[in-house]
Amino acid sequence: SYSVGSVNAILGIISPEEETAGLETGKELTVKVRAPTQTSVDFSTTFGHWVENGEKVYRAPVTANQATARLISSEAGLATVQVSDPNDPATSDILKVAIAAPSSEASQISLQTSSSVISVSTGDLKNTATLTATVKNAKSQVVGGAAVAFSLEKTTGGGEFLSPVVSYTDATGTARTTFTSGSLSSDSKGVHIIASVVGKTGVTDDVWVVIGGKAGSVLVGRATSVTSSDDKTYYTLPMSVLVSDANGNAVSGAKVSLGAWPTRYATGSRLPANPCTAIFDGIWLNEDENRNLILDSGEDVNKNGELTPPNTAAGALSEKIVTTDENGTATFDLVYLKSYSNWVETEISANTLVSGTETRTTYTFWLPSLTTDACFLPASPFSSKPQVSLSLTADPETIAADGTETSTVQAMLTDADGRKVADGTAVKFSASAGTLSSASATTTNGIAQVKLTGPNYYVYYATVTATSEDASGTVAIYFTPGKAASARVTAEPVNLTADGSGQSTITAFVYDKNGNSVAEGTVIVFEISQGKGALSAKRVCELYCRRYSGQCYRDGKDL
Known part of the structure; x- marks a missing residue:
């Protein structure tokens, strides 16, 4: 059985609010706990100590249903903080605290690359390597908040680049950038990549990355169409990898590690009528810049309190590791929800060892949908404003083209949850023939209506269009000539x-x-x-x- 109660009636950490909080060495972090029924609270830490008693465990009194304690550490590390009820230790809450030295103490840097050899980039296929710089102080403790500048030397002129150029270390002392190859191969030594701590002369490190070297390459491809699930809720996209050596020969038995990540997302809506194309009103980068699945400070760009898009929006891979056959190929599937199709850009990464050297490639594309599904798929799940649906009817549907007979045109508007829109919502009307009683109207009980008077000349029909915000609809009214005169x-x-x-x-x-x-x-x-x-x-x-x-x-x- 389950019991439901107010969160305010349960012991828990209320400050800081992050799952992983940051702290500089030598500074204090106040941990505040809600304790509605306790008289005291036990504070424990695996790293550092509590200012109140200099120990790793401190029992704090409860005042006004709250207890506080201050954490401090002279060394960098990751602390696990637990608060609990002394009379019921099972009633507890946990917080992680990443402790790093201040950026002013940065004195050494180490640069590593995820791949020392990558292939040239062609068209939509971009090959990349992730560069990770770790900054420490003189005591080899990680340094947070340090600005690291990345630069290139010995380039090929083929358009290779780094992004971002400047990155700040997180609470674990790491800063990352992505190196994307260009269209030309480098020499045997490769492109020179340098990382420097901004404002610290001589605090640098470097690596070399070969473009199109002897390691050969791994390519990612996808099918031209998707299949729909039996319950019509998700798509399956067949995909494959091809591994070859420097001479273009297929490499069999190569183990390829796969990954999926949503690089960008779009907001917008769909055209109300066939072909119901997705119309973007904005394209945004994934808010999780460092791909750590944690909402770090400054990452919540759209202010919705969570990372956008969720990492699952990219889809799920049927296999995490595949092995190539005698043709150098291996197949796998990407499965994703229909609601994300057309609205999420997914990056498929593939890593493998060829000739003893790791090579990596990425393939980026917007999640496709079936053309036959287009008019049944929703607007972007990331749009900030609710989507409005509009249905248009005419009664009667046929009137005489005598300049006197009329038809009542009604537009019914509902929101994304099927509820009637608020009274006073404006709707615009237009007609290809005849005369409207008004070019606009406002809703009452979700409905806005106007009248169309038939023309005094004969045409087969008139198309009446109604629009409101991003929604629109059309209806046809047919005409007959008047009586014999x-x-x-x-x-x-x-x-x-x-x-x-x-x-x-x-x-x-x-x-x-x-x-x-x-x-x-x-x-x-x-x-x-x-x-x-x-x-x-x-x-x-x-x-x-x-x-x-x-x-x-x-x-x-x-x-």
């Missing part, structure tokens, strides 16, 4: 010989009051009011019927 009759020829065999073709042109031809299928009755003669038929349909013995038929019924 006038006619023009012609005869060809106008003179006949009175011998019982001469014929003249009589044609009647019938119009409504606005001079429009009457509707197809209108019955026309012919009579001889003066003189003698005989008509081939007395009742004639203009169209959609047949003459037989002077009768007019339509759909099998006598008109």
